[in-house]
Amino acid sequence: MEKRVILVTGGTGLVGKGIETALESCKEEGEEWIFLSSKDADLSSESSTMALFEKYKPTHVIHLAAIVGGLFANMKANCDFFRLNMKMNTNILEMAQKFNVKKVVSCMSTCIFPDKTTYPIDETMLHNGPPHSSNYGYSYAKRMIDVLNRSYKEQYNCDFTSIIPCNVFGPHDNFNIQNGHVVPGLINKVVEAQKNGTPFEIWGTGSPLRQFIYSIDLGKLIIWVLREYKEVDPIILASDQEVSIKDVAFMIKDAAEFQGEVKFLTDKADGQFKKTASNDKLKCYLPQFQFTPLETAIKESVTWYKENYATARR
Ligand code: NAP
Ligand code: GDP
Numbered sequence: 001m002e003k004r005v006i007l008v009t010g011g012t013g014l015v016g017k018g019i020e021t022a023l024e025s026c027k028e029e030g031e032e033w034i035f036l037s038s039k040d041a042d043l044s045s046e047s048s049t050m051a052l053f054e055k056y057k058p059t060h061v062i063h064l065a066a067i068v069g070g071l072f073a074n075m076k077a078n079c080d081f082f083r084l085n086m087k088m089n090t091n092i093l094e095m096a097q098k099f100n101v102k103k104v105v106s107c108m109s110t111c112i113f114p115d116k117t118t119y120p121i122d123e124t125m126l127h128n129g130p131p132h133s134s135n136y137g138y139s140y141a142k143r144m145i146d147v148l149n150r151s152y153k154e155q156y157n158c159d160f161t162s163i164i165p166c167n168v169f170g171p172h173d174n175f176n177i178q179n180g181h182v183v184p185g186l187i188n189k190v191v192e193a194q195k196n197g198t199p200f201e202i203w204g205t206g207s208p209l210r211q212f213i214y215s216i217d218l219g220k221l222i223i224w225v226l227r228e229y230k231e232v233d234p235i236i237l238a239s240d241q242e243v244s245i246k247d248v249a250f251m252i253k254d255a256a257e258f259q260g261e262v263k264f265l266t267d268k269a270d271g272q273f274k275k276t277a278s279n280d281k282l283k284c285y286l287p288q289f290q291f292t293p294l295e296t297a298i299k300e301s302v303t304w305y306k307e308n309y310a311t312a313r314r
Contacts, residue, residue: 004031006226007056009043009092010064011035015107015165017172018215019062019222026223034058038065044084049091053099062226063092063106066142071134071271072203073179078137085141093148097156104160105225108146108234110167110211110277112139120278123164123234132272146234153232163225166238166277170215170297171304175314183212183298186249187305188314190256199261200253203268206246211238211277214297224286238277239291251295255302 010016016035023033034056041052043065067084074081089106096104113121114129126146131139145162152158169183177185186202193200221237229235246264253262282289292300305312 002030002059004060005056005058006031006033006060006062007052007058008033008035008062008064009088010066012037013064013068014168014170014173014215015064015218015222018168018170018217018219020219021171021216022219022223026220028227036065043091044087046091046094049095053095057099059102060226061092061096061101061104062222063089063104065092066107067138068174069179070181070185071269074135074138075269078135080137081135082137082141085138086144089141089145089148093145093152093160096160097152097158102159103226104158105222105229106145106149106160106162108142108162108164109138110164110236110238110275111135111272112142113275113277115272119274119276121276122278123236123281126164126234134269134271149232159232161225161229161232162234163222164234164236164238164277165218166211166213166236166275168213168215168218170301171308173215173301173313175305175312177314180314182210182245183248183252183301184305186252187256187302190252190258190302191306191309193260194256194258197260199263200249200258201263201265202245202249203265204245204270205266206244206249206264208245208270208272209242209274209276210245210248211242211275212248212294212297213237213239214292214300217291217297221282221286221289229285235281235285236277236279237282238279239294240279241291241294242274242276243294248294248298251298252302255295255299
């Protein structure tokens with residue numbers, strides 16, 4: 001195989017670490033993987049993005065870097081989520097075109113689909129209506145990746161594509177309670193409740209439904225997309241199982257062996273009720289793919305958090 005230099009932007013984050021772990025069992029000769037942090041380059045700056053491409057001369061890019069946050073972080077900063085993500089995405093794709101990168105895989109999310117829609121949502125429905133009002137900044141910036149991929153293909157014959165993961169969690173997550181997603185936020189809260197003998201507080205009613213994917217499963221799938229997937233059209237990377245926030249909170253409570261009181265703070269926002277995404281396209285390509293059972297993945301994430309308590313992001 002021709003030598004490949006694969007740059008992973010956002011390589012130090014939850015998904016980047018998931019790819020790094022997944023690679024341990026599927027390394028291929030001729031591939032050099034470079035996992036980047038924001039310390040290597042600020043991708044919202046065109047000149048530092050260009051310097052990065054000059055330094056590494058990548059043949060392939062997995063573009064994960066983004067301003068990412070849970071429902072509550074998005075509600076506070078729609079402008080920043082739009083502005084900074086747009087800058088990073090346009091800089092990366094423009095440099096990839098200028099430096100003749102052979103393939104780019106960028107990352108969208110199931111939370112950017114239209115709010116008012118029929119279910120299950122599939123890849124063809126991405127632009128069919130406005131996103132949920134809580135995260136429209138992030139959503140529109142992410143949707144523009146698909147617009148850019150198609151236009152770079154049409155105008156410059158670039159091989160750029162994108163993936164659409166559902167809610168991700170796992171080791172190296174952002175466990176910050178105010179800004180993070182629901183699973184790491186609840187893991188942090190249950191551990192503190194256990195330490196302090198206080199109630200375990202779940203925000204909202206617990207009734208919204210979500211699909212979750214373990215970061216290491218997602219890592220395996222992204223490696224497959226880079227090596228095998230040929231379409232410009234996005235592909236949804238989501239598990240089959242849809243669970244309520246209440247169910248997932250109780251899985252976290254059980255995994256942490258928390259015995260105290262559980263409280264639902266129903267004055268906090270629920271966000272989108274559901275965003276059920278179809279993984280039919282993925283199943284067509286990879287009918288044998290085995291997702292880690294949710295309880296197992298949650299147990300491993302709780303254990304990771306407890307073992308890495310001193311250094312975990314929060
Ligand atoms: P994360 O853990 O917050 O990591 C974000 C990464 O982006 C970090 O490596 C960070 O670098 C880097 N980054 C942020 N700003 C940057 C900048 N200005 N320049 C260069 N790098 C920058 O996020 P994640 O959860 O792994 O998300 C990865 C991708 O998956 C994102 O595109 C996100 O939209 C998508 N996604 C995530 C979820 C989810 O539930 N988490 C769901 C669907 C899709 P430093 O840490 O070094 O600052
Ligand atoms: P979303 O899936 O894009 O809406 O983002 P999140 O990962 O932040 O999940 C939000 C859902 O989880 C909402 O229904 C929240 O009310 C609920 N939730 C319950 N507890 C928490 C928590 O501690 N943190 C977060 N982020 N959400 C929580």
